[in-house]
Amino acid sequence: MELIQDSPRMPLVSVKGVPLLKYFAEALEQLKDFQAWPDDVLISTYPKSGTTWVSEILDMIYQGGDVEKCQRAPIFLRVPFLEFKAPGIPSGIETLKEIPPPRLLKTHLPLSLVPHSLLDHKVKIIYVARNAKDVAVSYFNFYKMAKVHPDPGAWEDFLEEFMTGQVSYGSWYQHVLEWWELRKRYPVLYLFYEDMKKDPKREIQKITEFVGRPLPDDILHRIIQQTSFKKMKENPMTNYSTVPVEIMDHSISPFMRKGTTGDWKNTFTVAQNERFDADYEEKMAGSDLHFCTDF
Ligand code: A3P
Numbered sequence: 577m578e579l580i581q582d583s584p585r586m587p588l589v590s591v592k593g594v595p596l597l598k599y600f601a602e603a604l605e606q607l608k609d610f611q612a613w614p615d616d617v618l619i620s621t622y623p624k625s626g627t628t629w630v631s632e633i634l635d636m637i638y639q640g641g642d643v644e645k646c647q648r649a650p651i652f653l654r655v656p657f658l659e660f661k662a663p664g665i666p667s668g669i670e671t672l673k674e675i676p677p678p679r680l681l682k683t684h685l686p687l688s689l690v691p692h693s694l695l696d697h698k699v700k701i702i703y704v705a706r707n708a709k710d711v712a713v714s715y716f717n718f719y720k721m722a723k724v725h726p727d728p729g730a731w732e733d734f735l736e737e738f739m740t741g742q743v744s745y746g747s748w749y750q751h752v753l754e755w756w757e758l759r760k761r762y763p764v765l766y767l768f769y770e771d772m773k774k775d776p777k778r779e780i781q782k783i784t785e786f787v788g789r790p791l792p793d794d795i796l797h798r799i800i801q802q803t804s805f806k807k808m809k810e811n812p813m814t815n816y817s818t819v820p821v822e823i824m825d826h827s828i829s830p831f832m833r834k835g836t837t838g839d840w841k842n843t844f845t846v847a848q849n850e851r852f853d854a855d856y857e858e859k860m861a862g863s864d865l866h867f868c869t870d871f
Contacts, residue, residue, distance in 0.1 A: 584663060584724050584822065592688055594746040596659075597724055603661035606669050610658070610691040615678040616699040617787055619655065622751040623684050623744065624714035625706035626769040628831075630783075631655040632803050632814050634680050634702070637784055641795035643802055650818050655680045658691070662724050664820045684745050687754045698762055700787065703755045706769035707867040708748050708856065709840035709849075712738045716843075717829040719743075724823060735848060739855055749859040756865045770837050770868040776800045805835030838871040 588595035591604060619634065621627040628651055635654050639645040648654065653671055658681055660668040683690060712735055719728035725744060728734040741747030759766050765786040772779045780799060784790050791799070801807065808814040809832035816824055816831040824831060844852065
């Protein structure tokens with residue numbers, strides 16, 4: 577583990593054309609030897625799409641709804657973040673070594689950078705997608721508080737970078753589309769943040785069925801309660817408050833920020849919205865992937 581230095585903000589580096597944090601690009605080198613196990617489950621998302629939420633839901637399912645067991649460690653140690661590397665915190669690869677099977681794993685990588693072994697073994701993948709506008713706003717606030725990112729600058733500049741895929745992990749459009757297509761060939765459960773907000777019980781049941789761990793109604797109910805935004809915001813094992821302030825400064829913007837759908841309306845101007853919609857139409861043309869915008 578590297579020691580924390582004063583100013584971790586650094587420019588993104590390109591890996592096979594994908595902009596990434598420098599630390600994460602370094603971790604990718606070490607991930608080349610990663611070996612998937614057949615009972616691994618991979619949680620894949622574009623950043624800010626509900627990764628932490630679905631990770632906590634899955635750990636609760638795996639622990640049979642036992643709240644105490646889910647308090648055993650912060651979420652990033654219970655569900656290793658494969659490409660994670662930052663000063664002062666164990667890397668994803670270090671965390672992996674401590675995790676017994678069956679493992680829950682997390683990544684934000686686009687398909688071109690995902691360790692091959694996961695696809696070769698056809699491990700089960702749970703993908704969570706969230707509408708682009710809420711992701712952009714959430715990501716802007718996250719860039720500000722998570723100081724491993726470059727300075728996001730003004731909102732209008734960040735939005736431009738988001739639309740052109742110049743943010744960490746590259747294009748949101750390409751990410752959601754390529755994992756959508758993958759579900760035709762691989763065991764992928766493709767979920768939407770908006771559906772999880774609307775009907776958490778139905779979406780959690782989809783997950784329990786997909787991972788072959790059905791649960792009785794009372795436990796399902798407990799999982800819904802425990803993974804509500806309010807509970808997770810208060811819970812130090814899910815709210816990232818244990819991360820050193822040099823890496824995540826919650827006084828700038830809390831990790832558990834709003835947890836709503838449609839918050840983009842508080843940030844986008846009318847002109848930005850029109851421009852975004854026109855560009856979106858072009859980028860998503862021809863796809864049958866549709867997001868709920870009814871909120
Ligand atoms: P906001 O910034 O819009 O509030 P990720 O875990 O992929 O980084 O996503 C973080 C986003 O998911 C943040 O969105 C965060 O507040 C939201 N989130 C986290 N836990 C949630 C929960 N239990 N319910 C709803 N939203 C949640």
